[in-house]
Amino acid sequence: MNEKTLIKGKIHYVGVNDRQKRLFEGMWPLPNGVSYNSYLIDDDIVALVDTVDACYFEAYLRKIRAILGDRPVQYLIINHMEPDHSGSIRLIKQQYPDMVIVGNKQTFGMIEGFYGVTGDRYEVKEGDFLSLGRHCLRFYLTPMVHWPETMMTFDETEGVLFAGDAFGCFGTLDGGFLDTRIDLDKYWEEMTRYYSNIVGKYGNPVQKALAKLNGLPIQAVCSTHGPVWTENIPRVAGIYDRLSRYEAEEGVVIAYGSMYGHTEQMAEAIASELSAQGIRHIVMHNVSKSHPSYILKDIFKYRGLIIGSPTYCNHIYPEVEALLxxxxxxxxxxxxxxxxxxxxxxxxxxKRMGELTEKGKFEPVGDPVEMKQAMTPLAQERCEQLAQAMADRLKKDRH
Ligand SMILES: Cc1cc2nc3c(=O)[nH]c(=O)nc-3n(C[C@H](O)[C@H](O)[C@H](O)COP(=O)(O)O)c2cc1C
Ligand SMILES: [Fe+2]
Ligand SMILES: [Fe+2]
Known part of the structure; x- marks a missing residue:
């Protein structure tokens, strides 16, 4: 049993897989499912790091008991209060009533508010410490990665970082959980999609957290979603670093709405001119068919963004407005x-898209093109000019 759950030292993986939920946060498709990761440190003093979605409590408790037998969990460390991780707090507290909950100033109000759980607590501040015997844990506050109470726990004995949602991705763990022992193919795209959908707004806090972690001798990263990272830490940290800086590759996302195909013909004209100009990565999304989860993923990936919309009741086409x-x-x-x-x-x-996007931090490229009714040679030419302006701007960044 041990080798199936052991990560390093006395740290075990006790997370669960969700292959039932269709939409994460009620919005984001989960074709590959998602894992809720929790970790058990079976030291002289036993500590549990985060819990799992309440739906999986029975399977979760069985995993914990398989390792501990009748011994109790003495500390529960809460790095993040979003219910995909905090959902089992009340149930686990009922199993281990003497358990001390570890969190920061922001954590305990949420525990009481969501779950009505009070009792023994250890309120930590930046840099505070907890010794479990062999394993020594230090706490780093990382607010807004991705809620205000989020913190990370670093096991200084083994160099293991319990990172909360940071470095996480969609996709269940099918058998193994260690990056060196599983097929990682499905996780890379799912990491960008997870980041853009869930963490996307919090680039600055992620950058601050990365700066804080810089220099720690990290051997393993235990996120709350997806694989445990060891050999792939540089690649994963690089992805989170680039995404949180909003850095992107050369390429263009063309996202458009179209009821009868006229706006779509403009999109086609723009795309073929981009290609003629030597742009290789062009992704086209009809917003009525592509789920915004995937459009956002591609927008976080590529530096060029071209958005098209028919006029609808004197407004932007609603599906395009929702994407904007x-x-x-x-x-x-x-x-x-x-x-x-x-x-x-x-x-x-x-015009309305122009007004809306003025609020954002975009660099406008080319003249906006507006076509009356159907494609004409003039409209075609203006679409091509827009594509050329985009291609020229992207090529300026080439070295
Ligand atoms: C429900 C509906 C509302 C529309 N509202 C307007 C409008 O307010 N002003 C306008 O000029 N055209 C309006 N149109 C016409 C479309 O904007 C126009 O035909 C456009 O070219 C359709 O693009 P598409 O073929 O890509 O769907 C409307 C069309 C529909 C179906
Ligand atoms: Fe979260
Ligand atoms: Fe999460």
């Missing part, structure tokens, strides 16, 4: 932005 809202919510920066659209009698979408 998600982009603006995440405060996406360092993107080159082009706009286009079509109308029948009085255009409004392109």
């Amino acid at each position: 809202d998600k982009i603006l919510l995440r405060e996406v920066k360092n993107r080159y932005l082009g706009l286009f659209g079509s109308f029948c009698w009085a255009g409004a979408a392109v």
